[in-house]
Amino acid sequence: MQEYLEKAMALQAALTMFDWDAETIAPEGGAGCTARVVGVLSAEYFSAMTNPRVRQLAAACREEELDASQRAVLRTLRRRLEELEKIPPEEYRAFRELLARSPVLWKQAKEKNDFAGFAPVLEQVVQTSRRFAALRAKEGQAPYDVLLEDHEEGFPMAVLDPFFQQIKEEIIPLLRRRQEKPLSPAPRRSCPVEKQREFNLWLARYLGFDFARGVVGETEHPFTTSLHNHDVRIATHYYEEDPASGIFSTIHETGHAIYEQQVDDKYNLTLIGGGTSSGMHESQSRFFENNLGRSRAFWSAIYEKLQKMLPEAYGGVPLEEFLQEINRAEPGLIRTEADELTYSLHILIRYELEKQLFDGTLFVSDLPAAWNEKYREYLGVVPASDSEGVLQDIHWAGGMFGYFPSYALGSAIAAQVEAHLRSIMDLDGALRSGSLGGIRSYLKEHLHQYGGEKKTNELLLGMMGEPFQPGYYIQYLKNKFGE
């Protein structure tokens, strides 16, 4: 079995590499031919995973004879086999080719504000995703729940609906009350990209990114990926007119990367070699970005460095003013630029739209109108164009449905993690002294090292004695943004 899994892992690494490349430097004109290559490699991955020998062995293995990590590999394998076996190989391959092309088309559509041009492709992605999910659904299971469980086991609509309901009930009123006092316009900061690049590389290192086992590149839409835990890659972005955007993207992605880099070597190039789930991953990135990265204690250690390296932007700005700027909360159109308070409302909107797309009550052609209506209702703002509306995210073009909820879950878990850390260590003291090693070690010991062996609730239970509790998050937002 090892032989087939090794082959599948190698093909997976190659596919990851092509993804990374496509998002960072690949030439647009090559996308068509490269899609063919990716299609063939995906089909090979598919056939390695579903090889009859693998299936036989997976069926014959007895869990009680395995140790914990072997058991986790076996469970993951069985889960993947269940997924893959339900989908005809030819359709799987055609879908992978579609998904290799469609982000390129999305990018063009976004640039040209041309939703109508992209809609037929998106329609195909939605329909195929729904069809595959329906093929894989257990008796009585909704297709959308299949996708939700792909990203976060144990968090189907039955769990997410009340979570988002609570967000809706608590956060929207909080936002409304804040909106009664209008904010002065955000000051404009600008700084040459070259200097931002230097600062951000320094910052990633400061946070603990290991450059001997990773790369920082650039892209439009920041992300982190991993060939294996010795080669973890961040792509961030820099806007001359908005240095804060790059800084917080870098901190966010570094949070993801540290998680991957701290997974135990014994899981490397196995099915459980990465972080356990999207939500858990997002909890680490958002913990670094928000709970640490927007705090006074964090910046009190490195604000002088920032001023020195980006003098055009922050040279004359007192720390106090900077902290206010990076903690502003006001409704906006763009999820990735959203503040902590409004962020989960952006997710709420996507969650509700995805549910409708998958239960058939919303057509792709009606997405822009539905999108704009929800933005008006929940955030009080309406996109002037689809580029800053329904076309803003790459996820749907990549077939990533059921993924967005993990962003909100991640924020919620991050709040829970912060509360726990404050109960066992002097978090602010560590940040003020500029030594983040203790925080990283603790996260490694209780969360990161386990890779995919333990699931989200198991990890939280092991670390702090209780499973996921959304209350911490609501309380955190109320404390920070309430009166």
Next chain:
Amino acid sequence: MQEYLEKAMALQAALTMFDWDAETIAPEGGAGCTARVVGVLSAEYFSAMTNPRVRQLAAACREEELDASQRAVLRTLRRRLEELEKIPPEEYRAFRELLARSPVLWKQAKEKNDFAGFAPVLEQVVQTSRRFAALRAKEGQAPYDVLLEDHEEGFPMAVLDPFFQQIKEEIIPLLRRRQEKPLSPAPRRSCPVEKQREFNLWLARYLGFDFARGVVGETEHPFTTSLHNHDVRIATHYYEEDPASGIFSTIHETGHAIYEQQVDDKYNLTLIGGGTSSGMHESQSRFFENNLGRSRAFWSAIYEKLQKMLPEAYGGVPLEEFLQEINRAEPGLIRTEADELTYSLHILIRYELEKQLFDGTLFVSDLPAAWNEKYREYLGVVPASDSEGVLQDIHWAGGMFGYFPSYALGSAIAAQVEAHLRSIMDLDGALRSGSLGGIRSYLKEHLHQYGGEKKTNELLLGMMGEPFQPGYYIQYLKNKFGE
């Protein structure tokens, strides 16, 4: 058969991608794990190419029933099969893994000037290469000839020995005579890397590199690679203290890239989808670099642009002085920085050493001494360290034996191509007017479009009515560097 070849082509593209990545941005600490991935993918490539079904079909195909390009694919396939079938799969895989690791170790050894530390790895690469070549040799064929024919069909030692003999007899005395009049020291030019990057990207575009179907990256040792002819990649380098180095690396690599980008689409992702051989490739890169790129006509069109974009380096330098600088000829230690006159002597040395390594008259441990001795004898200079001596090139670390001769062949073919072009068009006029399109079109029509369908001598014969003739090269050097 298409199915297996398609799989092999996709795996080949993935391996190319991992190579590109390793040479441009991959983190050093990831090399070990990535080598495992590369090993598995290489084994898959091997098994796709040597699949019994492919062999059966390759044996059953009748050449007379195929068109020219199918016939070329079949011949290439049969050739590869012959190669691969002689090597035990396990050994092939182990060798690919070795070759994925060894360039990293070479790089470290070069940085630390530690030949002894690298020697055991190099020994293993040499021994395995020789063993594989011996397994593949036809009756009475020398192992080194097997490797020479891999890179350039029709150019074994029986052809190369007299070619290099002529170089030895004609070029060394030419150099000696020039050395009697000592040159004044080369002036120092320097310019920020950021500006060089901008100029070089402009220059690649000016030469005809298609950025919609290619990427320009950075590395230590410049190279060009191709996933397919819609995604062709150049890696160049920039030294703050030596802008000319980057400029001529870029022109050289752009020559390679234009060849790949101009291959006809019908060959794409087939076994004959790239340039036909290393020597032919090198003829195009060196034609752009030297025959065009060091000429007065070429720079008269764009020298003002250069001065404007790199004012720190060339702002006050008259064109005449610049032309003298870029056409200096004097012995040096580093092949990639060598001028046209001494370049082929660097190759001569490597050719002679490789012959000895492969006929068993030279041990790897004795390489540094033999290297230094030949540099003293032919060029009159001796490396002060192995880093600028035997460790300077990546080729041997990558198992590329038999490749170096193609650099000299390429220079010689370039001279022949130039002579031909001058006989049919106003080459200088085209260069002076800054319109290189006609030159590119002619090369496309007669050389590039054919990909691997036609071999070197067939292409030359088709273009100019005669096969390879080294006399043009010797004459070119005598005209340019003689009294």
